[in-house]
Amino acid sequence: MSDKKPTINDVAREAGVSKRTVSRVINGSANVGEKTQKLIQSVIERLDYSPDKQARGLASSRSYLLGLIYDNPDALYIDQVQRGVLEVCSKQGYELVVHPCQYSSDKLVEDCQGFIRRSKIDGVIVLPPVSESKQLAAALRENNQCYVRMASVDLDDHMNIVVSDERAAMAEMARYLVSMGHRDIAFITGPLSYYSSLERLAGFRSTLQQLGLALPESQVFEGQNSYQSGIDAAKRILSKTTRPTAIFANNDEMAAGVLKVAHNMGINVPEQLSVAGFDDNLLASRIIPSLTTIQRPVGAMAALAAQKIIRAIEKSDPVSSESDFLVKPHLIIRESTAPCTKS
Amino acid sequence: MSDKKPTINDVAREAGVSKRTVSRVINGSANVGEKTQKLIQSVIERLDYSPDKQARGLASSRSYLLGLIYDNPDALYIDQVQRGVLEVCSKQGYELVVHPCQYSSDKLVEDCQGFIRRSKIDGVIVLPPVSESKQLAAALRENNQCYVRMASVDLDDHMNIVVSDERAAMAEMARYLVSMGHRDIAFITGPLSYYSSLERLAGFRSTLQQLGLALPESQVFEGQNSYQSGIDAAKRILSKTTRPTAIFANNDEMAAGVLKVAHNMGINVPEQLSVAGFDDNLLASRIIPSLTTIQRPVGAMAALAAQKIIRAIEKSDPVSSESDFLVKPHLIIRESTAPCTKS
DNA sequence: TTGTAGGCGTTATCAG
C-alpha cells in the first residue's frame, strides 16, 4: 500500500504552504483563505492524511480517549452502554477505554484517578453504582476532570449527569399492578445503600399511596440484586401464611430467583402469583414465563452521555440545555403478570 | 496535591544525571552503574514519577493500547473477555480499547485497519466470529500488526491464536448423552459458515460413531445461534411423528428457544426430552429447568491472549511455547437433561 | 491571511 503514514509536513510541502496553515485547516480555524482552504483540503484527501493522535495529544495535552468506569455485574447493560457511547464518540474521533473497578473498594477514587492520569483520559463516563459515589465525583470535579454520571437520581449538575427517570417508571409499574387488581404486593428492594434502590421503592410506594393504597414495611424485603438474594427473599415471602398476589423485584436477576422458588413450591406464575422485575436484561424475554419488567433506553442514555462529555471536553458549548439529561424508561408487559384472581 | 506531573527532566535534575540515563533506568537497560541505578530509582519513587505514555509513544511509535475487535451478541462473553484481558494488561501498563464491528460487512478489514491505524493500537485481540475471517487475519499479518485470535479451531500459527478445544468438549457432551441412554438425538447447529459450528458438529458426530452410533443428516438442523432460530428449529424437530429423546443446541440462546417450544407443546423437560446447550451464559443457570451446557474458560483464554500479545509487542519472547494456546472447556450438568425413559 | 520558532516528554544516535 503506502510507504508510511503521511505527516502534516507532507501535506504542507505538497500544498506549498506552511505547517501552521495546514494545522489551521485541520482544526477548523476561521482565518484561512478560501482557496488555500480548498487546496489543503484536497491534498489531505489525496494523501489520505489524518493527524497523529499521540503527537496531537502531546502538544495539546489531550488523548482523544474516553474512559468508561463501572462495577456492574450486568454484562448486557455494559455492552449496550459501550455500543451507545461508541456510536457517538467514534464519529468524533474518540476511542473508548474500559475500566471495570470495585465500587466498594476503599481505593476506588485512587484507582480511577490513576486510570485517568496514566492514560490522560480526556473524560470519563461513570456507570451505576459507581456513579453514586460522592467521593469519586468530588475528586473528579476537584481535579478538573471531565465526567458524566449515568444514574437513576438527579444528584449532580445537569451538565455532569444523565438520569433515567426511574421514579416515574415505578409509578407506571405500580399503576399497572393495581390496575390488574393486586392489592397485596411484596417488594424486594436492591441494596438500600444504593440511591437507585431507594428511588424505585419511593416511586412505587408514593404511587400506591396516591391510589389510596399502602406498601407496609412488612411487605418490603431487602435484596442484593443477585439471583441468590432473590431466591432468599422469595422463600421468606412465599412461606408466609398469607401470600401476596404479586411480587416486584428490583431487578430481573432477583425476579428470576422468585420464579425459581415459585416453581419449586408449585406456585403457578402468573395464575397464582404475578412477578415483575426491572432492567429487561437478556433473561427477561427468555425465561419461562417471560418477565414483565421496566426497560431503560440504555443505549440512548449512553449516547447522550458521550455527547455531553465530548461537548465538555471541547468546551464548544459548556452549557448543556436542561432538556437533555433525563430519559424515560418504560414498562414492558409480558407473561409473568396477570389479573389478580384472589377473591 | 502536586503542582504538575513530574517529567523525566525533573528526575534527571534531582538525581544530577542526564535524561538519557534516567530513560535507561526506566526501560531497564543493563548499561547503568549500580549506584546511579539505585539513586535514580529512589528519586523516581520520591517524585512519584511515571513516564508519559503519549510522549513515549510518539518517540517509540507505540501507544500502550490494546484493541478488542468483536461482533458477538453474547454480552456476557464479551464482558468476561474484557475482564480477563484487563487483568493481565493493566498490570503491564496497557489499556484496553473496545471496537465492536460488523463481521458480515464488506468493509470489515478496512474498518479494523482504520481503528488500529487511527489510534496506533499496539495489538489487537480478535473474538469469534470475526476471528474466523481469513481476510482480516491476512491483512493484519501483511501490515505487520500484532494480533491474537480467539477461536474454536486451530487456524493460525500458535503464536497468533488461543483456541478452546470444542471438539473435545463436544465429545464429552456426546458421551454424556449416550451414557444417559439417549440414542435418538437431534442437533441444532450454528451457522454452517462458521468453523465453530462445523467443529462442534464434527466432535459430536465422530464420538457418536466411535460409540457405534450415528447422527444422520435428518437429525441435523441449521440454526443461526439466535433465540428465534432455536424456536424455529425446535418446532420443526418436535412436530415430527417420532420425536428425538434429546436435543443439543449449538448455544444456550437456541437451547432456551427449544425449552420455550417444549413448554408450549406441553413436553416436559427433562422427563420427556433432554435439552443441552453450549456457552454457559447467564441464561443457563437461571432458566427453568437450568441448562446442561458446556462452559469455556473464557476469562482464562482472554488473559492468555493478552499475555501472548504483549509478549509479541515487546518481542521479549517472540516464540511462545506450543503448550499455551489450547484451553479446555468442560461439561456442566444441570436440570435439563435426564436418563432416557423411552422403551 | 500566513509563516517562524519553540515546546510537549520520550526515545534513539553517536560520541566521549
Place this chain on the structure above:
DNA sequence: CTGATAACGCCTACAA
C-alpha cells in the same frame, strides 16, 4: 557507563 542532541508529529505564541 554516561551525556549532549536530534528526532517524533503536532500545536501555539508571536510576528510579518
